[in-house]
Structure formats: structure tokens, C-alpha cells
Amino acid sequence: MSVRIAGVAVFMIAALYMYFGKQYSADFGDVLGPSVFPMVVGIPAMLLSATLVVFPSGEVSWPDRGHMARQLLALAILLGYAFLLRPLGFPLASFGLIAGIGTVLGGAPLKAVILGAIMSPALWALFDQVLGLPLAFFGYWFTQ
Amino acid sequence: METLTLLAGGFAVALTPLNIGLLLLGCFAGTLIGAMPGLGPVNGVAILIPLTFAFGFDATSSLILLSSVYFGCMYGGRISSILLNIPGDEPAVMTTLDGYPMAQQGKAADALAISGVASFVGATVSVIGLSLFAPLLARMAIYFGPADYFALYILAFVTIGGIAGVDPRKTLLSAMIGLMIASVGIDPISGIPRFTFGNYHLYDGVDPIVALVGLFAISEILVLLEKKAADRTAPIGITSWLPDFRTIWMTRWAVLRGSLVGFVSGVLPGAGASLGSVMSYSVEKQASDKDGTFGKGDPRGVAAPEAGNNAASGGALIPMLSLGVPGSGTTAVMLAMLISLNVQPGPLLFERQPDLVWGLVASLYLGNVALLILNLPMIGLFSRLMMVPTWALMPIVAAVSFVGVFSISNSVFDLEMMIFFGVLGYLLRKLDVSLVPLVLGLLLGGDMERNLRRAMSISDGDWSVLIASPISIALYVLTAVFLCLSVWLTMRDHKRTQSRVTEG
Structure with missing residues (x-):
């Protein structure tokens, strides 16, 4: 179908x-x-x-409601990141992304939050400071 | 002789300190990416393309970095097939057959060393073949007119799905969706914006890199979310990392046979590395499985597909570099790299940028040497890294994908586009539609249209120009033969499964 x-x-x-x-x-x-x-x-x-x-070919098994809800939640987080990246700045937005997606993927929430808290400034430092890709530390919500 | 001089020039390019550094970095990062769960060569390279861009290396250096990442990923994929029984990518499926049993018998170091040596030999054979045949094909391709290129692109779309894969209709539709997306934006010939619906973000068209990252990296997250959060079994521990060299020597004929079979199947359109490793394995099994040891940890069963897969991925570079038409998923990603670096592959590439072509060939070669040396002592480290849980890895992958795409144009619209392609990629994967033809359509669509329109302006609107030259006629005949063959094979498979269902 x-x-x-x-x-x-x-x-x-x-x-x-x-x-x-x-x-x-x-x-x-x-x-x-x-x-x-x-x-x-x-x-x-x-x-x-x-x-x-x-003449259709092949059958598709879609995930059940629970898994689909998790997929929708992940999509909402990804879209939220796209919209909030500029206002919040890279580290804060990425913290939300990593903690959120990590939890949705089945990690323990506390561990996911810790991972986000470590990785988001680390990624910012790697890309902005070491590799020279300009990424705002604070978004325009904070600087204006 | 001329080829040898050019190849030596290529080594001179690849051996500059910057390029050697990039090569080692790429091999290391690639092995890491390949060894991690849920990340294969295609999404690894897709995520890294926009970043490479942002660093502003020249085309040759970027290409060296990305192709060493690619080869590193393939090697990392082998580590997980041998130690975890989980193939990192499609060609590595055959390696699990004998590699995992070998690891279970405590011969993991042997299996890993054999796969390294076999890959190295396979790559050597394919580099020799590439050096011999690619310039020949490029010289021939000079005679191609616009109508012939149009025919060639059609052949590429028909063959990219492989011969006996899924429903050929789905593959073709995937290519057509790619072509439709490729025509969005300002038409370069008449200057009219098409399918933009007044959205000025779409005037430049859809950036293939944004589409690639979305299709492969973001859709992977969605695919992972529907699986049960199963715990990965711990990889088999390695007792010693020093392999037994007699075992490696024992596999020499398997390696050579595998390399040759792999190379030939790599050059053929629509085959690529997966078919190369499958063919090499089955040929080797027929040639030397006298005691029924294949599938139970025979070293030759690791050597043949590994040699075959590397020889095939080198062989698949021949049509990609000389005609600009990739024959496999691997080379489609490489083509995306080249186009995003503003390099147009094709016969003129060999004349205009010999540095790039031969530098790439030399770096493929050196990459395999580096992987061989780098990996034996570091397998312990990589096998520990494979234990990184998915929930911790994928969010970081998502963040890196966003950074890469955002760094191309600093536009939020591109991020939304990437998420859109992620959803599209997920839906197509669920429907059993291969994503590679879509990427190919997106990459080649502009050129295909330009060639069609050029041919028609030469003939002043007479459609018969499309079948006027012997080259294009031959290409259409080849396309038709291939289509009939794949439709026939699909029907046969379909009937077989049907009868199996009724029997069962």
C-alpha cells in the first residue's frame, strides 16, 4: 500500500x-x-x-506509534536547532541539540545533558578557534 | 612511458608535507568514522565535504583529504565486520563471512592484517589499471559530442542501480526525482527562474552538498530511531596484534585472483565495489574451497573480497574521471566532491589538470600504504572506540552536519533544506529506493540538460540528431540491453520468491 x-x-x-x-x-x-x-x-x-x-513491488513496515513519536520529536529538535542557531549562538543551541537528540535516541537524560554540556563548547572551540570557521558564541538575543 | 612520468608527477604532488599530513589525518579520521556504529563511508564523506570546503585548501589537497577519509572509512568498516560481525558498509558484507569466524577462533589480528594486505594489493592492481586505461578512455571521449553525452548520462542512470538489485523502476524514478530537483533555480541558458515560486533562496538551485548531507546523515538518525535500542555486543578482544605472516603469504593467489576479478567488475558500469567483493568471493570459493572451509574462517575468504572491493573501487574511478560519469555509489560521492570543488571531470580533466588526476591516483596508493602501517598497532584503540554508544555519537554527528552546511552559506534556509532532504531520504529508504541515483541525477542534471540543448541548437531543433552518431546509437543499444536484462532478472527473482511463498 x-x-x-x-x-x-x-x-x-x-x-x-x-x-x-x-x-x-x-x-x-x-x-x-x-x-x-x-x-x-x-x-x-x-x-x-x-x-x-x-503494480507495486516490495512491502514497507513502518515503525509503531511510539517510535514514530520519537522520530517526530527528533525532527522537531532538528528544526528547532535550525531556527534557534542564530538567536542563541552555537554553543547553547548545540547543547540543546545534543542533549535532546541523545535523550530521544535512548540515552539516559542526565548523561545526555552532561554530554551536551561538554561537547557543545568543545565543538565550538574546535571549529571556531582551531579550524577557523566563524561561529557566534552568543546569538543576537544576547548581544542586542 | 608518458603515463609513468605523469604518475611520478602525481607522487610529487601527493608527497608534499601538507598533503602527506592531510593524508594521514584523513586515514586516521576515516578509520575512526568507519569503525563507529551507524557511520559508513558515504555519510562520513558527506559530512566532511562542506567542512573541507570551509578550510579553503586547493582542489587537489581537498580531494586527497576526502579520498583518504573514504579509504579510511572502508578500512574501519572492516574492523567492525571482523570484530563485531557488523559490516560497516555494503562491500564489507562479504568480509564478515570468514572474518568473524576467524576472530572467534582467536585469529582476529591475522584477519585484520590479511584484509589490510589484500586491500593494498587490490588497490595496487587497480592503480596500475587506472594508469593504463583511463588516459585511453579519455582520449576516446574527446570524440563525444553533446548528443553522445546525453546518451551517456541516460546509460549512467539506467546502470547505477546495479544489475540485479531492487526494482529497476524505483532506481529510475529516484534518478528522475534527482533530475527534477536539479532543474530548480535560474536556467543558465535563458536566465529564467524555474520552479522557484518566488523564493529567492532557490534561485541558485539546490546545493548538492546540502542534499547529500541531509539524505545520508540526517536520514540515518531517523532510521536509527525506529530500531529498538539494542545493545551492541562487545567486540572480540585481540590477543596479539602481531599477525602470522605465513597465513598472509598463504593467501597470495586468492589476493591476486580477487584483485583481477574486482578490477574488471569495477570498470563495468553499475557494478562498483559491492559487486567486486561479491564476485571475488564467489570466484575464490569456486577455485579453492576444496575442503569446505569457506564460511568457517578461511583466510582466503577474507583476502579475496577485500582485494576485490579495493580493486573495484579503483576501477570504478576510470569512467568517473575520464567520462565524468560515476558507475557506483562510491564514485558518485567522489563526483559530488569534485563538482563542489569546481572541478568538472571528463576527458579534458586529464589535459587541463593532470596534477589533480595523478595526484589523486598517487594519494589513493599512498593512502593504502598509510592505512596498512597505521592500523596494525592502533587496532586496539579503534576497537575500544567502537563501543561508543549510538545515543552519544549521533547527536554529535548531527551538530557537525549542521556546522558544515551552515558554513557553506551561513543561511538558515540551507539548514531547513538539509532537514527536508533528511526526511525525503528516510522515506525513500523505507520504500526500498536507492538514494545514489537521486544524487547522481542532482549532480548530472544540469549538464544533461545543457548537452541536450546544445545538440538541439546544432541541429536547429531536429530531434534525430540524438541518434545521428554511431557513439550515441551504441550507447542507446547498451542502455536497452541493460534495461531488458535488469527487468528480466527482477521478474525472475520476483517469480522465485512468489513460488517460494506458495511452496512454504
Whole structure:
């Protein structure tokens, strides 16, 4: 069933891709124009995904609710890191990331917090001080 | 003779102090990454590419660093296959068959030394082959016109999934998703933004490196989260690190056979290192398994696949360097490295940047020497590092991935993009869709379109130009043969499993 749904999804995406791709046009200098290649890719993609809907292959075993909840939690932490990296600065944001992901992955929370507390300043020192990649120690929430 | 001079030049490049330092550092870091659970060569290199970038080395040095990390990862993967019975990567699967039983019998040091020596010999054979054949192929490739390149890319997409792997439709769809993503951004020929939906972050297109890190490193975290937090068994202890040299000498024919078989299967499209090690193992088993010792800790069963896998990964460099078309997952990652370093592989690479090509070849060679020397005394350290629990390792991997991607452009949008690709990679992996064709589509999409459009402007819009030259016709025939073969094999496998189900 999952393969069928994925086939439908890819079919829809390829159809939308072709719908938007058809509108691009250039008037001069280019024989083929910017819209032909999307057709060259989109048509076989639609055909192939359609065959996956009709003749699916393979079975997928999705994780149970508990594991899926952990995956969603991990995703939320990753996204949170992306949004908070600038406001908080690298060490604080990475502390949250390491402690959070470590706990979600099954580490003891206290140990994960200690790991984060050690590793986040260590990584900052490694990248910013030793290797010369500029990473803000404090984000703009603290400096403004 | 000319090749030898060039190769000597390559060694001169690789032997500068900076490059030797990078080589040793790369081998060490790579072995560490490869020996750790949940990190293989592909995600190891993917995480390190953006960082290498940020340090600002020249292309040759970066390439030397990354390829020594790559080889180090492969070696580290062997440590975990022999001591833990967990293959670090796909080609190492065959090594577990005889390597783990050997370790159980207390011959872990022998097994590790054999795999080191066999890899070294395999790499030597493939470097010799590469030096001989790659320039020939590059000279031939000069005759390729735009239409021929278009045909070549199609062949690459069809063959990348391998011959008897999963459903070929899934592999092709994966490549097409990659091609679709590659066409996002400003069209370089007409200057029209495509599929950007007014988001100016997308005008530059999707950075393949961001996609690569997301697809491989972030999706790995999601895959790990659905497994039960099983405790890893402790690795088998090593009693002495000094191997028995007579055992190593005993495997000499297995090593040579394995190297040759591996090299040939590496050059073929769509094969790569995994097939190289499988083929070498089965050939060796047929040739010398007279007492039924294979699978129970026969040293030759460790030597053959290890030699084969290294010879194949060297052999797979031939189409990648001379045509710009990778034939395996390994070389696809290497191509991503080259493109991100602004080096366009292909026939002209040999003329314009011989330093880079031969420096890379020389460093592959030296990397194997360094690994051989470095690893024997340090196996104890690496086997202790393998005990690092996953919950402590993966968050740090995530933090390093974020730093690497963030350092490319300092944009939060790239971080979000990386997470998006992580989810995409996870879903595709669950659906049994290989990610390598997607990466390949993303990497080659721009060039494929440019070549198609160039061919069409030469012919003034006549589509028959695509099948006008003998080279492109030959490539299309090859593509068709390969497609038929893989569809037939999949159908046969499918029928077999079906009948097994009804029988059972």
C-alpha cells in the first residue's frame, strides 16, 4: 500500500512539475527553450510512477506509534536547532541539540545533558578557534 | 612511458608535507568514522565535504583529504565486520563471512592484517589499471559530442542501480526525482527562474552538498530511531596484534585472483565495489574451497573480497574521471566532491589538470600504504572506540552536519533544506529506493540538460540528431540491453520468491 501511495505522490509531483515547467519560455537565442527538459524528465517519471501504482513491488513496515513519536520529536529538535542557531549562538543551541537528540535516541537524560554540556563548547572551540570557521558564541538575543 | 612520468608527477604532488599530513589525518579520521556504529563511508564523506570546503585548501589537497577519509572509512568498516560481525558498509558484507569466524577462533589480528594486505594489493592492481586505461578512455571521449553525452548520462542512470538489485523502476524514478530537483533555480541558458515560486533562496538551485548531507546523515538518525535500542555486543578482544605472516603469504593467489576479478567488475558500469567483493568471493570459493572451509574462517575468504572491493573501487574511478560519469555509489560521492570543488571531470580533466588526476591516483596508493602501517598497532584503540554508544555519537554527528552546511552559506534556509532532504531520504529508504541515483541525477542534471540543448541548437531543433552518431546509437543499444536484462532478472527473482511463498 505504501508503495502505491508513494507512486501517487510522485505522479502528482511530476504532473505539477510539468504543469509549471510548460509555462517557461524564452523567445530568442535558444532552440529548445527552458521548458522542454522538464517535459523530457516529467513524462517518463509520470509513466513509471503510474506503473508503481498499478503494480507495486516490495512491502514497507513502518515503525509503531511510539517510535514514530520519537522520530517526530527528533525532527522537531532538528528544526528547532535550525531556527534557534542564530538567536542563541552555537554553543547553547548545540547543547540543546545534543542533549535532546541523545535523550530521544535512548540515552539516559542526565548523561545526555552532561554530554551536551561538554561537547557543545568543545565543538565550538574546535571549529571556531582551531579550524577557523566563524561561529557566534552568543546569538543576537544576547548581544542586542 | 608518458603515463609513468605523469604518475611520478602525481607522487610529487601527493608527497608534499601538507598533503602527506592531510593524508594521514584523513586515514586516521576515516578509520575512526568507519569503525563507529551507524557511520559508513558515504555519510562520513558527506559530512566532511562542506567542512573541507570551509578550510579553503586547493582542489587537489581537498580531494586527497576526502579520498583518504573514504579509504579510511572502508578500512574501519572492516574492523567492525571482523570484530563485531557488523559490516560497516555494503562491500564489507562479504568480509564478515570468514572474518568473524576467524576472530572467534582467536585469529582476529591475522584477519585484520590479511584484509589490510589484500586491500593494498587490490588497490595496487587497480592503480596500475587506472594508469593504463583511463588516459585511453579519455582520449576516446574527446570524440563525444553533446548528443553522445546525453546518451551517456541516460546509460549512467539506467546502470547505477546495479544489475540485479531492487526494482529497476524505483532506481529510475529516484534518478528522475534527482533530475527534477536539479532543474530548480535560474536556467543558465535563458536566465529564467524555474520552479522557484518566488523564493529567492532557490534561485541558485539546490546545493548538492546540502542534499547529500541531509539524505545520508540526517536520514540515518531517523532510521536509527525506529530500531529498538539494542545493545551492541562487545567486540572480540585481540590477543596479539602481531599477525602470522605465513597465513598472509598463504593467501597470495586468492589476493591476486580477487584483485583481477574486482578490477574488471569495477570498470563495468553499475557494478562498483559491492559487486567486486561479491564476485571475488564467489570466484575464490569456486577455485579453492576444496575442503569446505569457506564460511568457517578461511583466510582466503577474507583476502579475496577485500582485494576485490579495493580493486573495484579503483576501477570504478576510470569512467568517473575520464567520462565524468560515476558507475557506483562510491564514485558518485567522489563526483559530488569534485563538482563542489569546481572541478568538472571528463576527458579534458586529464589535459587541463593532470596534477589533480595523478595526484589523486598517487594519494589513493599512498593512502593504502598509510592505512596498512597505521592500523596494525592502533587496532586496539579503534576497537575500544567502537563501543561508543549510538545515543552519544549521533547527536554529535548531527551538530557537525549542521556546522558544515551552515558554513557553506551561513543561511538558515540551507539548514531547513538539509532537514527536508533528511526526511525525503528516510522515506525513500523505507520504500526500498536507492538514494545514489537521486544524487547522481542532482549532480548530472544540469549538464544533461545543457548537452541536450546544445545538440538541439546544432541541429536547429531536429530531434534525430540524438541518434545521428554511431557513439550515441551504441550507447542507446547498451542502455536497452541493460534495461531488458535488469527487468528480466527482477521478474525472475520476483517469480522465485512468489513460488517460494506458495511452496512454504
